[in-house]
Amino acid sequence: MPRLTPLLILPLGLLLAPVRGADPRYEDPDLTPADKAHWAFRAPVRPVPPTGSFTFRVRTPVDAFILAKLEAAGIPPTPVADRLTLVRRVTLDLTGLPPTPAEVASFLGDDTPDAYTRLVDRLLASPRYGERWATHWLDVVRFAESNGYEADGERPHAWRYRDYVVRSLNADKPYDVFVTEQLAGDELAARKDAREAADLWVATGMHRCGPVHMVGGNLDADVLRQEVLTEMVNGVGAAFLGLTLACARCHDHKFDPVSLGDYYRIQAFFGGTRYTDVDLATADEKAARKSKADALEKEAAPLKKQVADLDAPVRTKVAAQKRAALEPRYKDALDTPAEKRTAEQKKLAADAGTLVRVSWDEVLAAMPPAERAKRAALREQIHALAARAPEPAAAAWAIKTTDADAKTHVLKRGSPKTKLDIASPAYLRVMATPDAPKTRADLARWMTRPDHPLTARVIVNRLWQHHFGRGLVATPNDFGLKGARPTHPELLDWLATELVANRWSLKHLHRLMVLSSTYQQCQAAPHPADPDNKLLGRMPRRRLEAEAVRDSVLAAAGTMNPQVGGPSVKVPLEPEVYDLIFTEGEPDGLWPVTPDATQHTRRSLYLFNKRNVRLPVFEAFDQPDTLNSCAVRPVSTFAPQALILMNGPFVQEQGKALAVRLAGEADPLEALYRRMLGRAPKVAERAAAELFLRDQASSVRDRLRARLPVGLDVALPAGADPAHVRALADLCVVLFNTNEFVHIP
Structure with a gap:
């Protein structure tokens, strides 16, 4: 038998230490x-736009690449869409709102050669452009104004980041600057x-x-810290x-x-970074806010005391009843x-404390009706005062x-308890530079270098996706080996280099895309050679996102408040939503509605x-969960979409x-269709609408004669x-529910 080495006879604990x-x-x-x-890790090289038989359709260099692929596949491009379709399409695309009847009439009546170009320029200059495209960006960065998880605490200063994005897009801030400010503004x-x-903050x-x-419970501080860095x-x-x-x-x-090392070397750039709220308010602004808040609290204090005085004896009585009903072992x-x-007994006492705890609804149930009504009136006064509370003193929600000397370690299996080597800040090795x-x-x-393989490609692909329904790379967040390969790699590289060559201007890219004949095609039936329309021989049909559906309803109704920016608005919620968010405390305190009703139509x-x-309406129409x-x-x-609309x-x-707006029109049906769909009703539509109005009005008159409610709680002309x-x-x-209203033509 061979002789054992000393290593093999050492104590096991020493071996594992x-x-x-x-x-x-x-x-x-x-x-x-x-x-x-891999194509995505090589710097984009600017190709020469190809030529072919369809060159007469080339309006911007974008078309040359698209038409070359269609010609190679034997697919003819579809005709240009009619002018009504174009004005609705580009207006919804660039602003997220339908064109007004006046805007439609102006464009249709303009027969100058550059009418469409001037329309595009006007839309790109509109403040509505930044609002529309900010929504797309906020999806990518999973923006929300609360923390998530069980507590879901609110973030009172988060709206300023949202407004920063809107301002940046409207100003056509160069994308490399936009990236830099977000990565390192502090x-x-x-x-x-x-x-x-x-x-910058x-x-x-x-x-x-x-x-x-934000409330970790039993979570270790290192684990919570690692969660934050992981999110970054x-x-x-x-x-x-x-x-x-x-x-x-x-x-x-x-x-x-x-x-694994690459990941933690990127994390090392954030290793010494912490969340911070940077004070932006002046001393006078803080003093004025405190004075107003103190005055409101002084006014609310006696009301709160009256509520507490009503609650206390009832709560004591209910608690005594619940304690009396306990099993003897809990009482002992x-x-x-x-x-x-x-x-x-300690465990039993802790359990008993839970069993005898009195919730607010149990207090209300046991309270005499007169006192309950008095309490409800007091609560309404308290909430009215709370709704008048001043906004928190201005601060930047920042990092x-x-x-600067914080150490970042490579973590085995991602656990902060199994630290490996120290990781110093460094770029991804597959694209690294020697600095x-x-x-x-x-x-x-590094990310905004003109020859960076990914940064420009990724953002131009996002723009393309939102104009054409699918990115040139169909997996916009995954350009890796398992992501989709680009359908038009030369076009992707041309767009990326074009962005850099034009001072990273996103509006320049938008203009190239929406002025192209590819974008101006009509919608048509799929071609057998390209049933999924990857080669873009026709314009795809796209439904509006949840927010754009709601905004289009407001725009058509003429009720939208056009105010730009500022603190976010809380609108009244449906009763069933309150039931979903209720945890503890009184539900009327969970969602203080913005008191100014004109803000509810922002x-x-x-x-x-x-x-x-x-x-x-947002959940039904697929708003992301922001996680x-x-x-x-x-x-x-699915069915709930139609039910909600x-x-x-x-x-x-x-x-x-x-x-009510249409009631004073000489031809309400004509005005309705033009506001909703940008056109006059067709003959069959008018006949069906007139029959519907006669039947509905007759039914309403019957209800009015019977003194039954008809749900018309608005002032009439x-x-x-x-x-x-x-x-x-x-x-x-009914028209809000039509496909023509909720789809981009």
């Missing part, structure tokens, strides 16, 4: 030539004046968009690089040349002094480097975006508002027939 004074080693896997050869702020510095709110545990890295990877970096958090990426445990309880980066500003400079972008509360980056929204079709209180209210207005409101709701 880590070496003192040294971190366990981690080694990156070798990069192969095949890793670096590092740049020191060199700017107060106004510019404030915007706000820009870093991108890294706080994801969900976060994953957000950067998805939004700017179009890579699934998250797959390398626990192990080397299974498919892409991104190692509670009667035993705490210091003398056995272990079992800041607080420890030695240290700060997030360095990371931003654009959907400005509605308070709480992770655990979504309006039914993860959403590059492509799903498009589902037909019976929902919001749509019913807007239908009545529009009917002088001389208006209530039955006709009510019937017209129902017809408005």
